[in-house]
Amino acid sequence: MIKILAYGILLFWLLAVVLGRLFQLDPNQIDLNAILHTPSAVYWLGNDDLGRSILARLLHGVEVSLLVALSVTAVTMTVGVLIGLLAGFYGGRVDQFLMQVTDVFLAFPGILLAIAFAAVLGPGLLNLMIALSLTGWVSYARLTRGQTLSLRDRQHVLAALSLGASVPRLIGKHILPLLTSLLVVEATYSLASVMIAEASLSFLGLGIQAPNASWGAMLRDGVRYMLVAPHYVLIVGMSLMSLILAINLGGDSLRDHLDVRQEAD
Amino acid sequence: MCLIYRLLLGLPLCFILMLSACKPTNTSSAPIIKASSSPEIVFAISQAPLNLDPRYATDAASERLNRLLYQSLVDFDAHTKPQPSLASWQQLSPLSYRFTLNEQRRLFYYPPSAEHKAKARKLTAYDVKATYDSITALSDSPHSAEFSNLKNIVVLNERTVLFHLNAPDRHFPAKLLLGILPAELLKSQHDFARFPVGSGPLVLLDSQNKWRLRRLDDGQRISLIEVKDPTVRMLKLVHTEVDLIQGDLPPESVRYLQAKPALTVKTSVGVNFSYLGLNMQDPQLKKLKVRQALAHAIDRQAIINKAMLMHSRLGGAILPPEHYAQQQTLPAYAYDPALARRLLQEAGVSLPLKLVYKTSTDAQRLRLATIMQAQMRPAGIDLEIRSLDWATFFAEIKQGNFQLYGLTWVGVKTPEIYGQAFASDSVPPKGFNRGRYQDAELDKLLATDNWQAVTQRIHQQLPYIPLWYEGQFAAMQKGMQNYSPKADGNWDDLATISAYAH
Numbered sequence: 001m002i003k004i005l006a007y008g009i010l011l012f013w014l015l016a017v018v019l020g021r022l023f024q025l026d027p028n029q030i031d032l033n034a035i036l037h038t039p040s041a042v043y044w045l046g047n048d049d050l051g052r053s054i055l056a057r058l059l060h061g062v063e064v065s066l067l068v069a070l071s072v073t074a075v076t077m078t079v080g081v082l083i084g085l086l087a088g089f090y091g092g093r094v095d096q097f098l099m100q101v102t103d104v105f106l107a108f109p110g111i112l113l114a115i116a117f118a119a120v121l122g123p124g125l126l127n128l129m130i131a132l133s134l135t136g137w138v139s140y141a142r143l144t145r146g147q148t149l150s151l152r153d154r155q156h157v158l159a160a161l162s163l164g165a166s167v168p169r170l171i172g173k174h175i176l177p178l179l180t181s182l183l184v185v186e187a188t189y190s191l192a193s194v195m196i197a198e199a200s201l202s203f204l205g206l207g208i209q210a211p212n213a214s215w216g217a218m219l220r221d222g223v224r225y226m227l228v229a230p231h232y233v234l235i236v237g238m239s240l241m242s243l244i245l246a247i248n249l250g251g252d253s254l255r256d257h258l259d260v261r262q263e264a265d
Numbered sequence: 266m267c268l269i270y271r272l273l274l275g276l277p278l279c280f281i282l283m284l285s286a287c288k289p290t291n292t293s294s295a296p297i298i299k300a301s302s303s304p305e306i307v308f309a310i311s312q313a314p315l316n317l318d319p320r321y322a323t324d325a326a327s328e329r330l331n332r333l334l335y336q337s338l339v340d341f342d343a344h345t346k347p348q349p350s351l352a353s354w355q356q357l358s359p360l361s362y363r364f365t366l367n368e369q370r371r372l373f374y375y376p377p378s379a380e381h382k383a384k385a386r387k388l389t390a391y392d393v394k395a396t397y398d399s400i401t402a403l404s405d406s407p408h409s410a411e412f413s414n415l416k417n418i419v420v421l422n423e424r425t426v427l428f429h430l431n432a433p434d435r436h437f438p439a440k441l442l443l444g445i446l447p448a449e450l451l452k453s454q455h456d457f458a459r460f461p462v463g464s465g466p467l468v469l470l471d472s473q474n475k476w477r478l479r480r481l482d483d484g485q486r487i488s489l490i491e492v493k494d495p496t497v498r499m500l501k502l503v504h505t506e507v508d509l510i511q512g513d514l515p516p517e518s519v520r521y522l523q524a525k526p527a528l529t530v531k532t533s534v535g536v537n538f539s540y541l542g543l544n545m546q547d548p549q550l551k552k553l554k555v556r557q558a559l560a561h562a563i564d565r566q567a568i569i570n571k572a573m574l575m576h577s578r579l580g581g582a583i584l585p586p587e588h589y590a591q592q593q594t595l596p597a598y599a600y601d602p603a604l605a606r607r608l609l610q611e612a613g614v615s616l617p618l619k620l621v622y623k624t625s626t627d628a629q630r631l632r633l634a635t636i637m638q639a640q641m642r643p644a645g646i647d648l649e650i651r652s653l654d655w656a657t658f659f660a661e662i663k664q665g666n667f668q669l670y671g672l673t674w675v676g677v678k679t680p681e682i683y684g685q686a687f688a689s690d691s692v693p694p695k696g697f698n699r700g701r702y703q704d705a706e707l708d709k710l711l712a713t714d715n716w717q718a719v720t721q722r723i724h725q726q727l728p729y730i731p732l733w734y735e736g737q738f739a740a741m742q743k744g745m746q747n748y749s750p751k752a753d754g755n756w757d758d759l760a761t762i763s764a765y766a767h
Contacts, residue, residue, distance in 0.1 A: 030639040032568075032571035032572065032636070033571070035517070036517055049517070050632060119654070123651070123652065123653075205626040205652055205654075209651065209652065210634065210638075211635050211638060220628070221632075223496060224515060224518075224628055225515070225517060227496065227500070227503075227521055228518055228521045229517070
């Protein structure tokens with residue numbers, strides 16, 4: 001049931017993005033006569049503090065959120081997995097060095113480090129993605145390194161090694177495929193946390209810049225008018241919550257699906 | 266029997282006498298704070314005062330509170346003309362002024378926290394001299410430069426003091442706005458920033474978590490609490506946790522408060538001037554036609570009507586029309602995107618003209634910037650908004666690292682501001698000519714003090730794009746009386762505010 005709900009919400013948002021593109025809703029169309037209007041037949045979810053359509057901005061915002069989340073996850077996963085594989089496979093000094101670097105990044109609270117980077121690099125979409133990527137690879141590196149340490153001594157890896165397989169082949173053909181399911185589950189959780197981080201940075205004014213829509217910036221604006229126009233903050237808050245919840249539930253169900261022990265039970 | 270009777274009567278009498286002997290007597294002649302029966306008035310402010318030493322205070326909250334803690338020699342009337350406050354003055358020669366203290370001067374109040382609890386006394390000419398001598402001697406005071414023209418100060422008697430200048434300065438009295446400090450505490454390097462000792466209508470009792478004040482005349486207690494978030498400030502007012510708030514709310518929130526029957530909202534016109542600053546070194550913005558195009562590309566009236574506080578009005582110059590040096594209404598640049606586009610084409614600009622607009626992260630500033638961005642689009646101007654934290658933003662403006670920026674002049678009183686903001690030699694750090702504007706014609710006019718001609722020249726040449734004077738408001742519980750918002754946002758009415766005892 002939960003699985004259906006999660007996939008349903010995800011499907012709904014993906015469909016919404018496609019439909020938003022199809023209907024060419026303009027998220028930046030200002031209408032000073034419709035400032036903070038409640039939902040109506042013309043504006044289904046009402047208007048924001050500049051009279052722009054909340055629906056159009058929400059759809060544009062989810063597009064930005066997904067773009068950031070997918071890009072950052074792809075970059076962090078690639079970097080993290082590569083570092084983890086190298087550290088785990090080679091061990092010794094390479095492992096020690098790479099893990100010390102990882103520990104340095106782990107020592108900082110991720111979002112604070114991202115805030116510091118975003119502040120130094122300046123606000124903007126690209127800088128936001130760089131800031132989030134700089135801190136997001138650590139969990140992948142740790143996870144991959146731990147798994148690789150145990151996998152490298154498996155019989156099939158040793159057999160391939162004795163048959164003269166090269167290191168890239170060993171890693172690419174004999175270790176990495178065994179990590180895929182774990183990494184996919186980790187990536188789903190990472191998607192949700194990147195979306196929250198993006199919203200947080202935009203909420204603080206360090207993310208997407210005006211007039212572009214992002215859920216964090218919309219939340220920030222909505223909070224200012226919480227008493228005057230509660231529909232604004234509620235709609236954005238509920239949307240963000242539903243999407244994050246759906247991604248997390250999706251991740252849970254994926255983990256359950258890939259967990260062989262549960263199948264054995 | 267008689268003895269017992271006398272003892273029964275006498276003992277309580279002795280006890281009462283002993284108790285009264287234990288009570289502290291008012292041996293010093295310190296000003297007595299009357300006990301007030303009315304409840305404490307809580308005022309929620311958006312930014313806490315940073316420094317209560319008038320020689321160092323520069324932030325708006327400190328300046329506003331210092332006006333209530335200290336007395337100054339001079340103040341301004343409704344037309345922003347300097348008028349006697351603590352003293353009247355006479356210009357004896359172009360280089361000397363005589364100030365005579367009047368009877369409005371009060372006693373200095375020495376709170377228990379003051380290191381030197383001197384015998385209370387009235388403010389004298391010696392305190393005036395000590396205060397201004399002190400500020401000219403300070404090297405780290407932001408106000409010292411204003412008094413660099415001061416040669417010396419001579420005290421004639423307890424009420425009369427002479428100020429001698431190095432060079433003639435017709436606006437000198439308008440600069441004497443600093444709160445007067447007691448001479449003996451200045452000598453002992455008293456920490457006025459935390460323990461202010463003044464002769465104003467209010468005294469600061471402590472500033473631990475909130476600024477607890479007491480009015481000397483009737484003992485009314487007033488507390489200032491810092492609540493940065495506008496929504497929280499508004500909620501505290503609605504839920505009667507605070508009695509008064511002023512400014513720093515979006516217009517929609519003010520309208521929401523106006524609809525609350527338990528609250529009173531008062532509004533007034535403002536004099537704080539908002540403008541778009543331009544970098545005159547920029548190859549495009551150097552051209553007058555481009556600047557005129559910018560002025561015609563913003564529908565300021567629509568912004569005022571829809572996204573600003575009541576009583577906000579179009580701005581033409583830094584000083585408002587009611588200022589004695591202004592006294593003229595400058596023709597407004599009408600919103601005409603077609604004309605703006607034509608002007609840009611005539612200036613040889615390839616459209617769209619890309620410009621970067623820097624502003625702070627303040628939500629209302631960003632909101633207004635976004636509206637301007639949309640309004641400029643049909644004129645062929647592609648405005649990119651960059652919001653920066655206040656410190657970075659202001660540092661970049663001072664360094665001239667911008668194309669366009671939005672700022673507000675707050676608390677400007679004298680027409681000298683035109684020289685400081687636009688004279689060719691007033692580039693920071695010497696002055697406020699942040700746009701690096703160079704105009705020999707204007708420099709000549711500034712030298713003549715012909716302010717009307719100066720403002721007209723600025724209005725024609727557009728070294729900035731004038732926007733508006735934002736209105737002021739104060740929202741309070743229904744029981745509050747004798748408080749209204751002032752055009753410059755000061756808190757002077759805290760000297761008179763009262764609350765019904767429920």
